[in-house]
Amino acid sequence: MDRLSMSVQYVKGVGPKRASKLRKLNIHTVEDLIYYFPRSYEDRRNFSRIRDCSHGQKVSLKVYVAGYPSVLRPRKNLSILKVPVKDETGIAYLIWFNQDYLADKFNIGEELNVNGKIKRIGNEVQISNPVFEKKNSYKDKVGSIVPIYSLTENLTNNEMVLIMKNVLKDYIDKIVEIFPKDMLSKLDLMPVKQAILNVHFPKNGESYKRARERLVFEELLVLQLGLFMIKNNVKFDNLGIKFDAVEEVEDFISRLPFQLTNAQKKVFKEIEKDMESDKQMNRLIQGDVGSGKTVIAALAMFKAWKSGYQSAMMAPTEILASQHYENISHMMEKYGMKCELLVGSLSNKKKEEVLDKLKNGEIDILVGTHAIIQDNVQFKNLGLAITDEQHRFGVRQRAIFSQKGLNPDIIVMTATPIPRTLALILYGDLDISIIDELPPGRKAIETYAVGFNMLGRVNEFVKKQIREGRQAYIVCPLIEESDTLNIRAALEIYDKFKDETFTDFKVGLLHGKMKADEKDNIMNKFKDGKIDILVSTTVIEVGVNVPNANIMVIYNAERFGLSQLHQLRGRVGRGEYQSYCILINEGNNKVARERMRIMQKTNDGFKISEKDLELRGPGEFFGTRQHGLPDLKIANLFTDMEILKLAQSEASKIILKDPHLKDEEYCLIREKIKIMFKDKIDDIIFN
Structure with a gap:
């Protein structure tokens, strides 16, 4: 058995328990783990001095243990461990909650490298739950560039870093270079093993940049070659029907x-x-909701x-x-x-x-x-x-x-608007037509972003509209409450609305775990006016035309992509009535505020999709779920446009030279295409 296809549980430090957590991140094999790239990085190389640190700043410090650790117990089930540390400029305290066992790890006078967020309480400087390592321990937690991975419940970043170090140490030699030597040399590409090591654990900015460029180029070249091969096999080989000119x-x-x-x-x-x-038409009509x-x-x-x-x-x-x-x-x-x-x-x-x-x-x-x-x-x-x-x-x-x-x-x-240059990549096997104009007289949907403190007013507005004969959608991100994420669940909201908030109205529930006939039954009732308020997950994103529904309330709007919010908003505004979309937003960070501002400012799906690409991370916007194409693990089709152009140019040359990638120099690229597209195109291209 190929060692890269072995179950991830056999990687040192994983085992069956952690393997089940990794499966939630779609990591099943050793190779999946190696290609699970960091979402960001924390540069902990530059050390500060205690005196120069400001409140809220995340810093790395070189300090000495200045006294004995103390444990405070302000109330039952809460203990606070305080370890005094110092450098030449001042004293600070390392603070841990309910982790008394760490007290034995510190000896007065020993040197520590510490990283954490500064908290100033009066004259006291504290660092809560810091990452620390003793001098000469060589663990690279502090004093290096640290990868930050997307995680799941009960899996920490420290655990992930340790697992990743083990898998790279034991299995990196099994990764095979798919590019011919002359291609690596001509394009000045970093070899694949070196690139993977430097993307997970970059030594500096330059090595990371070159490593990422290599892996992005590989991913986009393989994607583009796969799409070219579909286009060549599905479309151009076929003579089509020559229809009559019909007056x-x-x-x-x-x-x-x-x-x-x-x-x-x-x-x-x-x-x-x-x-x-006389050629077979293969055309995509791309148009915004209602076009x-x-x-x-x-x-x-x-x-x-x-x-x-x-x-x-x-x-x-x-x-x-x-x-x-x-x-x-x-x-x-x-x-x-x-x-x-x-x-x-x-x-x-x-x-x-x-x-x-x-x-x-x-x-x-x-x-x-x-x-x-x-x-x-x-x-x-x-x-x-x-x-x-x-x-x-x-x-x-x-x-x-x-x-x-x-x-x-x-x-x-x-109805998912995509900028034309990117649509050419995504739908490589299709010609593209774009309807970029809405019918005249169509009223813009008034969009408002508000916090949960406005919920009472929002509910009163919904009641007012329903009393006037309209209907409303209420959309929630998840079906059940999550312990770790502050998300209002559809089931919880449905029960509350039915039993407390909207007792005078008919409330329905729709979610993805229902059977198809149950969903259709609920939607038909809503369409026929037998339900006033439909509480739903995103299953209504693509869907039915209910001209009488003129209000869309989206809970935790910050957790949706912009294009998805726009698709959801498109469920209303289909009749003669002024329609409203109310985004209930809990995100206070800069990106969340910017996204809400865009939704309020424009109803243009193409502008929204461009912004979505700009603001979201690699792979998210163009995932399998949305487009039936492979997920991108590292490339971002918005920010990596220059690499994409290079990949397209190289893919064109390769396909011209060897349309079916039968030459020995391309056989490994061919295998990579099979893996990337899985069964989506296997029977079309490789029969």
């Missing part, structure tokens, strides 16, 4: 109850051009029908599929087009009826959930396959969908 499309547009925006017209022209060519993507999809379906082909649209939830079905049926009924819905909750008899009609060509448009891509679903002549909310479906599901016809044209739609 009646203009009649369809003129009969709509609204005018298309210029952005919608431009995007539909791009789609028409694709459909009339009118569905009507563009309907126009494409109309064109397909007029050319003698069936169309299908796949949505991630039954409620969203039902909504699309209603909207599209309404648009198409005047032309005699036959639309049907295929979702899991249909009776077996109805499903069989739909499948028979579909196979016989009696259905022109099929709208449904992933039920559409099951084996028993057969089309007579599928010409157009549309996926809504692209990030909920992986590349594999899209590929299966396209195999339901003979190279049908593909449209995927997303």
